[in-house]
Amino acid sequence: MSGMRDIKRKIGSVKNTQKITNAMKMVSAAKLRRAQEAMEAALPYADKIYEVVQNISKRVNPEIHKLLQPKEEVKNIGVIVITSDRGLCGAFNSNVNKLFSQFRREHSDKDFKLICVGKNGYEYVKRRDYEIEEKYISFGGKITYDDAITIGDSAVKLFNDDEIDELYVVYNEFKSVASQIAKVKKILPLDFETEEETGESVVDYLYEPDPNTLVKEIIPRFINFTIYSCILESVAGEHGARMAAMDNATRNAGEMIKKLTLNYNKARQAAITTEILDIVNGAEALK
Structure with a gap:
């Protein structure tokens, strides 16, 4: 059970990190738009x-x-x-x-x-x-x-x-x-680089x-x-x-959550199977 609690705690931690990286991605996207406008202007x-x-x-x-x-x-x-x-x-x-x-x-x-x-x-x-x-x-x-x-x-x-x-x-x-x-x-x-002669008259x-x-x-x-x-x-x-880095971090966090969730489900299934076996063995012993 302690292993399941650790996995569940880690899932929660990764989800919190994912929220932060996603928020930073959105903030960077907004700042990027303004920075591009200033650069293009x-x-x-x-x-x-x-x-x-x-x-x-x-x-x-x-x-x-x-x-x-x-x-x-x-x-x-x-x-x-x-x-x-x-x-x-x-x-x-x-x-x-x-x-x-x-x-x-x-x-x-x-x-x-x-x-x-x-x-x-x-x-x-x-x-x-x-x-x-x-x-x-x-x-x-x-x-x-x-x-x-x-x-x-x-x-x-x-x-x-x-x-x-x-x-x-x-x-x-x-x-x-x-x-x-x-x-x-x-x-x-x-x-300044010298322009190549184009054959056209040079405008003064x-x-x-x-x-x-x-x-x-x-x-x-x-x-x-x-x-x-x-x-x-x-x-x-x-x-x-930063927007690209936070987008990658958000997607990586999602992948990690999937893996941790799978591990959690496996551990939970193993714990349930063990409990069922204990019950069955106890019932057989009483007979």
Whole structure:
């Protein structure tokens, strides 16, 4: 009987866990919808500002802005590591941490300065005694554009002060609800890919004010919004990963409940059979 009580207690415990994971799945689904809307709302602006900066940068001398000038020798690399503050989202954070470690090994001859966005990544790099310049671990996935400006300004200051020679972002790129891919993205110095010649006439624009003034004003905005876009993708990916993880946990709990229920029924049937045999044997003994 004690074995049956243990099984019944375990069934109750798993059912309670299943309720929690199912509730977390529903909460993540609601948050994912809002995060996707924010990410998709930012896409048109991100595409247009990229197009404008790319177009203008081809028409100005790179020497007019430090963010356009590649360093002669790269000794120090800055990395913004974007993870979530919370766990229970499968391999979402570990993929970013592993990719950062791989990137770190590939550039083992360089010094690294890190900006951590998210508690998980901060704790990961802290355990390895890497140099952390800034940490942002209290946003809880609710990062605004003003927050991204603060992060971007910190990174740009490191570059302008020659404390870093290149800047990268390591984050989860949002592909779909079920797919988030860890990615390393170069931010500074700005280096736009050369477009292939299409044979069509190149369209030039009239700028007001002049291109040099525009570059100085728009590049910092471009950097900040690029970082903001990466954070938005990471937030949406986090909720998608957590929703998938909680869905798997809920289904696994259901399977476990079925197995435990079967074991409980078997134990109960065995106990009843034993009691019947005891009764029959007692009756035979009285005869």
